Amino acid sequence: WTLYSGYCLYCNYLEARKLGVPIRIIPIDHLNKLWLLVDRQVVSLVRRLPGPLGNNSFTRFNYRGWHEDDGLRAHNEMGEAFVLVTPSRNWFYLADPEALMNMYRRGKDFPRWVEITKMLDVFGGPTIATASGEQWKRIRKISNSCLNEQCNTIVWDEAGSLGDAMARYWATKGVFTSVGEDSRTVTLDVLSKACFGQSFAFEGHDERLDTSPSASFRFSLLTVMENALLILALTPRFFTNPWLPLPAAWRKLGEACSTFRSHMVYFYNRELRALHEFKGGGAQQKGDYTLMAALVRASQEKGEDGFGLTEDEIYGNMFVFSFAGHDTTAHLLTYAVFFLAANPSAQDWLAQEITQVLGDRPRSEWDYHGDFPRLKRCLAVLYETLRVKTPVCEVKWTQDQAQQLDVAGQTVTVPPATLIIPSYVYVHKHPRYWGADAAEWKPERWIAARDGVDEGYSHAGNNDTAAATTTSAAADEVLLPPPSRGNYLGWSEGARDCPGKRFSQVEWVAFLAAMFRDWKVEPQLQDQETFDEARTRVLDFVEKDSGYGGLLLQLMHPEKVPLVWSRR
Numbered sequence: 069w070t071l072y073s074g075y076c077l078y079c080n081y082l083e084a085r086k087l088g089v090p091i092r093i094i095p096i097d098h099l100n101k102l103w104l105l106v107d108r109q110v111v112s113l114v115r116r117l118p119g120p121l122g123n124n125s126f127t128r129f130n131y132r133g134w135h136e137d138d139g140l141r142a143h144n145e146m147g148e149a150f151v152l153v154t155p156s157r158n159w160f161y162l163a164d165p166e167a168l169m170n171m172y173r174r175g176k177d178f179p180r181w182v183e184i185t186k187m188l189d190v191f192g193g194p195t196i197a198t199a200s201g202e203q204w205k206r207i208r209k210i211s212n213s214c215l216n217e218q219c220n221t222i223v224w225d226e227a228g229s230l231g232d233a234m235a236r237y238w239a240t241k242g243v244f245t246s247v248g249e250d251s252r253t254v255t256l257d258v259l260s261k262a263c264f265g266q267s268f269a270f271e272g273h274d275e276r277l278d279t280s281p282s283a284s285f286r287f288s289l290l291t292v293m294e295n296a297l298l299i300l301a302l303t304p305r306f307f308t309n310p311w312l313p314l315p316a317a318w319r320k321l322g323e324a325c326s327t328f329r330s331h332m333v334y335f336y337n338r339e340l341r342a343l344h345e346f347k348g349g350g351a352q353q354k355g356d357y358t359l360m361a362a363l364v365r366a367s368q369e370k371g372e373d374g375f376g377l378t379e380d381e382i383y384g385n386m387f388v389f390s391f392a393g394h395d396t397t398a399h400l401l402t403y404a405v406f407f408l409a410a411n412p413s414a415q416d417w418l419a420q421e422i423t424q425v426l427g428d429r430p431r432s433e434w435d436y437h438g439d440f441p442r443l444k445r446c447l448a449v450l451y452e453t454l455r456v457k458t459p460v461c462e463v464k465w466t467q468d469q470a471q472q473l474d475v476a477g478q479t480v481t482v483p484p485a486t487l488i489i490p491s492y493v494y495v496h497k498h499p500r501y502w503g504a505d506a507a508e509w510k511p512e513r514w515i516a517a518r519d520g521v522d523e524g525y526s527h528a529g530n531n532d533t534a535a536a537t538t539t540s541a542a543a544d545e546v547l548l549p550p551p552s553r554g555n556y557l558g559w560s561e562g563a564r565d566c567p568g569k570r571f572s573q574v575e576w577v578a579f580l581a582a583m584f585r586d587w588k589v590e591p592q593l594q595d596q597e598t599f600d601e602a603r604t605r606v607l608d609f610v611e612k613d614s615g616y617g618g619l620l621l622q623l624m625h626p627e628k629v630p631l632v633w634s635r636r
């Protein structure tokens with residue numbers, strides 16, 4: 069095996085040389101399944117060896133998430149592009165915003181590497197995240213038409229109500245450590261409502277109230293999502309196989325998979341029946357709209373091309389929506405609560421806007437169409453959190469053809485079967501694009517006074533914008549774009565960008581408005597600690613505790629730093 073690996077590594081090295089960019093060689097592919105289980109542990113052991121034995125390309129680049137620890141260093145040393153050669157694939161890292169946009173625009177030349185997402189087809193498929201070519205176009209078109217403003221209105225209402233309940237729960241605790249779990253609960257509950265029409269009262273981390281029959285659906289969805297990686301790796305069939313001697317916890321997981329699937333079948337048939345009963349009837353009621361219902365309807369009515377989704381594809385896509393929309397938003401919300409706890413002035417700035425827009429109106433009177441577009445500072449908090457803590461790593465590739473790409477003024481020929489990784493840490497955080505304070509979390513950078521924009525405060529990397537905004541009224545402010553499109557890749561770009569972008573923005577703004585109009589968050593001070601010391605401790609923690617628990621960047625142990633929740 070070692071000889072074969074060495075031979076593959078050599079062949080890949082020869083291919084990589086054709087790129088004409090700096091090369092680093094690592095002995096194990098990042099996605100080697102065995103290696104994924106132990107990469108960080110092994111690398112941290114090897115790092116203890118003296119001199120070059122502990123400090124080399126292996127210890128620097130050969131583990132999941134190395135780019136977060138390395139920051140800007142790799143591209144600063146090697147330029148806008150370099151390649152990591154492994155025995156399995158060559159990983160081409162790209163940090164030139166223009167070249168990146170060129171790549172995104174040429175979706176056919178640089179498609180998503182679906183081999184990595186294929187495992188998502190566990191409940192049916194192909195799905196929007198795993199299909200390619202014409203098949204993907206069909207699924208994407210139908211999905212886009214369903215993720216519409218009707219859906220966003222439901223997301224707005226549900227997220228506002230859940231954010232409010234979560235804030236009240238934290239207030240009953242005073243000191244709380246459950247921001248990670250509770251954020252995952254509220255994002256899952258919003259998805260449950262938007263996808264399946266199932267609404268649940270918020271249950272805090274140490275509460276389990278709901279014993280209604282629909283709670284079995286919630287429990288199955290929760291269990292499936294909490295164990296998604298295990299299910300993706302081994303498939304639901306493994307956990308439901310009666311012949312395998314599985315531990316009780318895995319049997320329970322099998323039951324959750326079966327319950328989740330049978331609920332999807334039930335929802336599907338219910339929507340199909342409703343559609344036939346009201347054939348030719350008017351538009352669906354707001355309260356009746358669900359993504360499941362919309363997909364069923366769109367598939368039955370079929371587009372101009374005459375193609376809809378099959379039943380199996382609908383199940384697969386419902387799972388993918390729930391999966392893709394859950395932890396992304398939840399992990400970002402957890403990060404934002406920590407950043408806000410360390411930045412009371414940003415909280416005041418945020419609350420000022422929320423109060424201006426919503427006054428003391430009860431939540432039932434908040435209006436998606438009237439209020440959401442005016443809550444720009446809330447959105448700026450999301451943009452900034454996503455800039456500095458980008459959860460999703462994308463992988464494109466060249467398939468079976470070499471492709472040319474202009475990188476930093478040089479034409480590079482990317483060989484077939486090369487993986488391409490957008491280096492978002494670099495394009496999101498380099499001072500050249502974002503100013504001297506690029507490394508800091510500063511949501512004000514996304515906001516400018518309307519007049520300021522006319523005078524040339526033109527993008528979020530312009531440091532002068534913050535000064536222009538601290539006192540101006542929310543109505544007179546604008547949300548700035550990033551320095552260039554290729555400098556902001558949080559939701560990706562091109563035809564294969566995130567179709568849930570608006571969904572997540574609406575959800576986020578409603579959460580924040582509900583959480584921070586009347587409440588504030590602070591770090592719990594330790595013995596003799598000043599606020600400034602606590603702030604430094606929290607920000608240090610955010611950096612050191614960030615990692616890839618599963619597929620996404622997240623705070624690994626947010627429960628380790630207690631926070632205080634109180635009325636403003």
Ligand code: HEM
Pocket residue numbers: 180196197198208388389390392393394396397400454459460461462463557558559560563564565566567568569571572
């Ligand atoms: C702030 C939250 C979110 C972030 C940062 C985010 C980010 C992304 C990114 C970067 C991609 C491209 C991934 C790749 O190319 O490998 C993506 C794809 C996708 N996202 Fe999101 N996402 C978010 C929320 C959501 C939500 C709420 C939904 C669903 C309701 C969703 C559904 C999807 C789907 C279905 C895809 C695959 C699209 C395709 O292949 O055509 N996302 N997302």
